[in-house]
Amino acid sequence: MTEQLVYEAGGPLGVSGEPGRRVFTAALPVRWSDQDLYHHVNHARMITLLEEARIPWLFEEGIPTATLAAGAVMTELAVKYRGQVTRADGPIRVRMWCEKVGAAMFVARHEVRGRAAPDSAPAAVECTSTIAAFDLATQRPRRFTRAEREHLMQFRHGDPA
Template sequence: MSGEPGRRVYTSAMPVRWSDQDLYHHVNHARMITLIEEARIPWLFSEGLPTATLTAGAVMTDLAVKYRGQIRHADGPIRVRMWCEKVGGAMFVARHEVRARTTPDSAPPEVDCTATIAAFDLATQRPRRFTRDERGYLLEFRHWDPA
């Protein structure tokens, strides 16, 4: 984690598995989504975090992925930088920038992803509002440009 509250960025280093590649020797789209998802776990769902409660119910309502470059097995471990672009009462928009091990943070990411995630009550099958602690934690990461 880096930055001051209100401008924090969480970075995860993710290994690229040999099986993540496709016939063209770059990371397959479905595998990239999985790597991004796995990078998000320690940021949001680790025990002791205010947002760990989302493990009891959260749904993805939107996902957009833009590829600007290729990621290959040799590019790992990849770095996934994450923060919030928007935090609402029951949803947030998480931004993810994926860079190869050797790509500097000042360079454009090879992959840019936004995911809209909503808190969800499994018992009622309806969205629920964030608790004060959940929302406060997410707001620590809310900004448009992490640079």
């Protein structure tokens, strides 16, 4: 993955920060169909947007964790809505990093902001998701490879700068 940042949607996209405190930022459009009756992004659609944001961070070809695309399971998901997200806020920016990296699982932290909100503004949506490496053949969790773990550890920190 390129280290070059693209400045769009109110902030840097891609990887930023130093190893051991990296953040991945993805920009996603908010589609008309993502809205509920009150023009807020529907909860189920927000979960889908968060999933779509993780794809370029973890699963694209050439990234050490791309192997997780063949076997990973979500074991826990917690979403807190701190503000509204509407179609007019799009494209939204999702900042992601790891709060914890274990032998076979990691806890990913997500912050969602509208395109005009600076990274210093409170996030409209905060999410933590626990994801485990999984062997589909044996139907059991598996340990991370060395390369997978090293990649995740670059994003390991409690609160991004």
